[in-house]
Amino acid sequence: MSFYIGVDCGTQGTKVIIYDAEKKRIVAVGNSGHKLISDNSGLREQDPRWWIDALDAALRQALASFSGDRHAIAAIGVSGQQHGLVVLDKDKNVLYNAKLWNDTETAADNDDLVEKAGGTDGVIQKIGTAIPVGYTASKLVWLKRCKPDIFSKIAYVINPKDYINYYLTGVICTDIGSASGLGYFDVLHKDWNREMIDAIDSSGVLLSALPPIVSDDKAVGSLLSDIAEKYGLSAACKVAVGSGDNMTAAVGTGIVKNGVGTINLGTSGVLSVYTDAVPSRYPSIIQIQNLISNSWIPTVCTMNATSTTTAIQNLFALDLKTFDAKLAASQPGADGIIMLPFFNGERMPPLPHAKGSITGLTIANITQENIIRAAAESVAFGLRWGYDLLKEKGIRLYQMAVVGGGSNSEPWRQIIADVFQVELVSPENKEAGSLGAVILAMSACGEGDIQSLCEAHVSFSDKKIIPKKENAARYEDVYNAYLAELKAHYTI
Secondary structure, three states: OOEEEEEEEOOOEEEEEEEEOOOOEEEEEEEEEOOOEEOOOOOEEEOHHHHHHHHHHHHHHHHHOOOOOHHHEEEEEEEEOOOOEEEEOOOOOEOOOEEOOOOOOOHHHHHHHHHHOOHHHHHHHHHOOOOOOOOHHHHHHHHHHHOHHHHHOOOEEEOHHHHHHHHHHOOOOEOHHHHOOOOOEEOOOOEEOHHHHHHHOOOOHHHHOOOOEOOOOOEEEEOOHHHHHHHOOOOOOEEEOOEEHHHHHHHHOOOOOOOEEEEEEOOOEEEEEOEOOOOOOOOOOOEEEEOOOOOEEEEEEEOOOHHHHHHHHHHOOOOHHHHHHHHHHOOOOHHHOEEEOOEOEEOOOOEOOOOOEEEOOOOOOOOHHHHHHHHHHHHHHHHHHHHHHHHOOOOOOOEEEEEOHHHHOHHHHHHHHHHHOOEEEOEOOOOHHHHHHHHHHHHHOOOOOHHHHHHHHOOEOOOOEOOOHHHHHHHHHHHHHHHHHHHHHOOO
16 A cells, blocks of 8 residues: 655645545645745745745644554655745755745846847747746846845755755756746757846856756655654655646646646636647747646636635635625626736736726625625636637637635636636545645656546546536626726736
8 A cells, every 4th residue: 555745835835635545535634834025016935944844844744644654655746836936055055035936026127038038029939938027037137136146156046846855855856847937948848948048147157056857757866864754754755856836736637638727726826728739829928838748738827816805805804604605696797896806916917016906886886795706707807818818729628627725615616617618627636736746756656657647546526517608698798898997907
């Protein structure tokens, strides 16, 4: 009997699951939160050592409720928030706080980098995808400009997931999925792009700090002896290379074939679809990232999803049950209220300095129910705009899995189904990222290829969300009104 550990290091916290591969079920869970450093400039940072503290707490919690043999845990897989900049010195010590995916303090640096690289078209020619503000590249430009003494000491540049793998194994490396969200990795040819690297830093510091790339079905190595002893695990326990959270969520929801996609309603909103066709001339707003060998996940990412609904929930001082009930009681279109939910700036469309707004308010329609509905609909509309762009490239979805904290809301799931006019399914395991990490760990142990493991271990609830025809028709008008409001205020 083999067990596997899946770790999901997100923005708000770290989750750990222990998975019984024979019985195909999660047998233990642990959670621990992260602090966040933020201000009105767009700064969003975390100390990487906080992730290790959270991992330690979550892993101990999971192991405390695990009744099996700890030495039967064969491997650990890690999923991590993408795009975060982790810089280490030659002794592998953290040099600076990690600037995160949602840090927009580097917006001007991103603009400068794109211009230096030949504009958006020039960037796409070099690496196969555009680079929004959230990518790692602009953070490096910012660090070099604002903290040159720290930049000069860089010996390793990695992502959050890679730092956790280093803590567990002492090995520094990355994978193609994580690398594809950096901004200087060619997603089509799956290799570092020297032109983009030199545009960021021509001194050679970045070039010499690039980590080796390990195949997504391989292990980084085994646990360090002191780590194995610390948690009572076998010294032979492997650590898979793992991947970024978009990739592991795709694997954890079985998005490894054409015609299916995933919507992740987390702090941000993410729509990922699978394709085995080499991406060509996609709109620059669509991020092209690598999944598994010879496949890609074109991705739409908004900066505001549950962060939007949580803000409204807190404004009205409602618990989740009451918030959900008020959402269910409201009607499609929120009686004419439209929200642009750009409370953290926005990536989709690229508006890092935008602010949130609510329009269409009247004495008659200004109710909690309508404002709550407008918040949930606005998240769906932002992602729908991305899907419309994907359809222009031939992507067609017959089914989407919905995951993340927002997926627990049945009325919100119905809104998504109606706006997209696509059938929604809910994975039995709500922790898509950690399950995806488990599947990568199983593959690294020779249990099978990733596609076959997804077929065997990803299951869905029998209850599907089917689009309601009357709502879908209504939402076409409301969605177009949302786009008109967006275009009235911004150039997109």
